[in-house]
Amino acid sequence: MSENISKKAFLEIDGKRIELPVLTASDGSQSVDVSKLYDSHGITTFDPSLNSTSICQSAITYIDGDKGTLCYRGIPIEQFDRPRPNFIEVSYLLIFGTLPTRQELTDFRNRLTSHELLHEGLRRQFGDVPPKSPPMAILSAMFSQLACYHEKFLPLGDEELFVEAATRLISKARTIAAYAYRRSQGLPFTYPDPALLYCANFLHLMFSIPYQQYIIGEEIESAMNLVLILHADHEQNCSTTAVRTVGSAKANLFAACAAGVSALWGPLHGGANVEVMKMLEKIYSGGMTAEDCIAAAKDKTNPFKLFGFGHRVYKNYDPRAKILQAAAERVFAQLRTNDPLLDIARKLEELTLKDSYFIDRKLYPNVDFYSGILLRAIGIPTNMFTVIFALGRLPGWIAQWKELHDSPSQKIMRPRQIYTGGIQKNYVPIEKRG
Ligand code: CMC
Numbered sequence: 001m002s003e004n005i006s007k008k009a010f011l012e013i014d015g016k017r018i019e020l021p022v023l024t025a026s027d028g029s030q031s032v033d034v035s036k037l038y039d040s041h042g043i044t045t046f047d048p049s050l051n052s053t054s055i056c057q058s059a060i061t062y063i064d065g066d067k068g069t070l071c072y073r074g075i076p077i078e079q080f081d082r083p084r085p086n087f088i089e090v091s092y093l094l095i096f097g098t099l100p101t102r103q104e105l106t107d108f109r110n111r112l113t114s115h116e117l118l119h120e121g122l123r124r125q126f127g128d129v130p131p132k133s134p135p136m137a138i139l140s141a142m143f144s145q146l147a148c149y150h151e152k153f154l155p156l157g158d159e160e161l162f163v164e165a166a167t168r169l170i171s172k173a174r175t176i177a178a179y180a181y182r183r184s185q186g187l188p189f190t191y192p193d194p195a196l197l198y199c200a201n202f203l204h205l206m207f208s209i210p211y212q213q214y215i216i217g218e219e220i221e222s223a224m225n226l227v228l229i230l231h232a233d234h235e236q237n238c239s240t241t242a243v244r245t246v247g248s249a250k251a252n253l254f255a256a257c258a259a260g261v262s263a264l265w266g267p268l269h270g271g272a273n274v275e276v277m278k279m280l281e282k283i284y285s286g287g288m289t290a291e292d293c294i295a296a297a298k299d300k301t302n303p304f305k306l307f308g309f310g311h312r313v314y315k316n317y318d319p320r321a322k323i324l325q326a327a328a329e330r331v332f333a334q335l336r337t338n339d340p341l342l343d344i345a346r347k348l349e350e351l352t353l354k355d356s357y358f359i360d361r362k363l364y365p366n367v368d369f370y371s372g373i374l375l376r377a378i379g380i381p382t383n384m385f386t387v388i389f390a391l392g393r394l395p396g397w398i399a400q401w402k403e404l405h406d407s408p409s410q411k412i413m414r415p416r417q418i419y420t421g422g423i424q425k426n427y428v429p430i431e432k433r434g
Helices: 037-041 087-096 102-114 120-128 135-149 159-185 198-207 218-230 238-248 253-264 272-284 290-298 319-335 340-353 356-360 367-378 382-406
Strands: 002-013 016-024 030-032 061-064 069-072
Touching: 016 037, 069 087, 069 319, 087 102, 087 198, 087 218, 087 382, 102 159, 120 135, 120 159, 135 159, 135 253, 135 382, 159 198, 159 253, 159 382, 198 218, 218 319, 218 367, 218 382, 238 253, 238 382, 253 382, 272 290, 272 340, 272 367, 272 382, 290 340, 319 340, 319 367, 340 356, 340 367, 367 382
Parallel strands: none
Antiparallel strands: 002 016, 016 030, 061 069
16 A cells, blocks of 8 residues: 555645545555544544444455455455365465465475364363353463463564464364364364364364264365365454454464454354354244345344345455355265255345345345355354354464564554543542432
């Protein structure tokens, strides 16, 4: 992003004209730089959901919401479909900015493999959490706790320490995620298999049981890779903004990513994939019809949302939804199975495409609409869907944390507010308050 010196924006307030610089992004879109406005004029801008606010300059992920385009480091997401690279290759691309050479990829993989075990102290803690604990709660808590076991890698400003922390986090997150599931099932914890690649190893950790190795089908492994790749980054979404905000206080990578997990948990963000499945299952079980569901979503007196639809940035079809829908159909064909929930999802989509409520508001399926159906085909239980989203998003959070810390102009994020409460009231002692 550069300052467009030929262009200035002007703000007129109380008869005073304030000149503001205009920044131009790679695609020509413009941003008025108000960063000095408070210091120079004591004026703030108001944008509670940050809808019109760019919080950083970033070269990681590009979205064109009107066209429905998504690129990682400039590469359109469709190019990660078939023939597809591996999730770890995409993680490297996001974090380090370029596709790895063969040697770099091997080194990166070897580092991940060497960090796949959890410290026994951390592993034992799974035995102490209630068996029905939400896996996202476990994931967030365990990310934070990695700082207790890997304190050596917490200092900032050293590239090698960063790589050590990042590779530990990516590798151990997979083991933690699978153990959270096994705890919920009362199953013994399987050790990771260093001979397996990242996604195959995750499936092994989830589903192998003693003396019965889980057989990993090629199509299942590749679908798992695709799911993680498609979730790997999405520029300044809610969880990434949480990671950047926490990171801006110079908090360590583990703490910042734990905050990312917490934000992702919400049903308006990553938790939407679970809500989509609940909705589809309710329709399947006869609890409501697809038409009822559409009517409820349009009813402004009803808080119900059509989960998996709409997006702050996409005002067109989310490209990830398209790829996931096609992948789900492919996996069902390869496995010679079907899922009635896919038919229901297609029907819902069809209804929205003819409905002026959805057309006028540009509400299309987002990543969460079809991801659950594909995850079900892979054999992932619903309570793990958002955890899988987090596993996928982790390299994105790490890349954004790194970019933040590599930026020389980085300062702590500290927004302002418009205070609406009382000023200079007096404290009333409790005995006088009735
Ligand atoms: N169902 C019904 N109406 C909707 C929906 C929906 N899913 N999404 C937006 N609208 C309506 C909204 O009520 C508003 O209507 P009106 O103009 O009459 O007040 C209009 O569309 C604009 O919506 P908005 O709430 O201003 O949009 P937003 O940018 O604040 O919210 C969103 C984006 C994703 C939170 C929202 O679309 C939503 O709640 N979708 C359902 C949850 C979901 O699928 N979340 C996953 C998002 S993608 C992956 C991720 O980020 O994790």
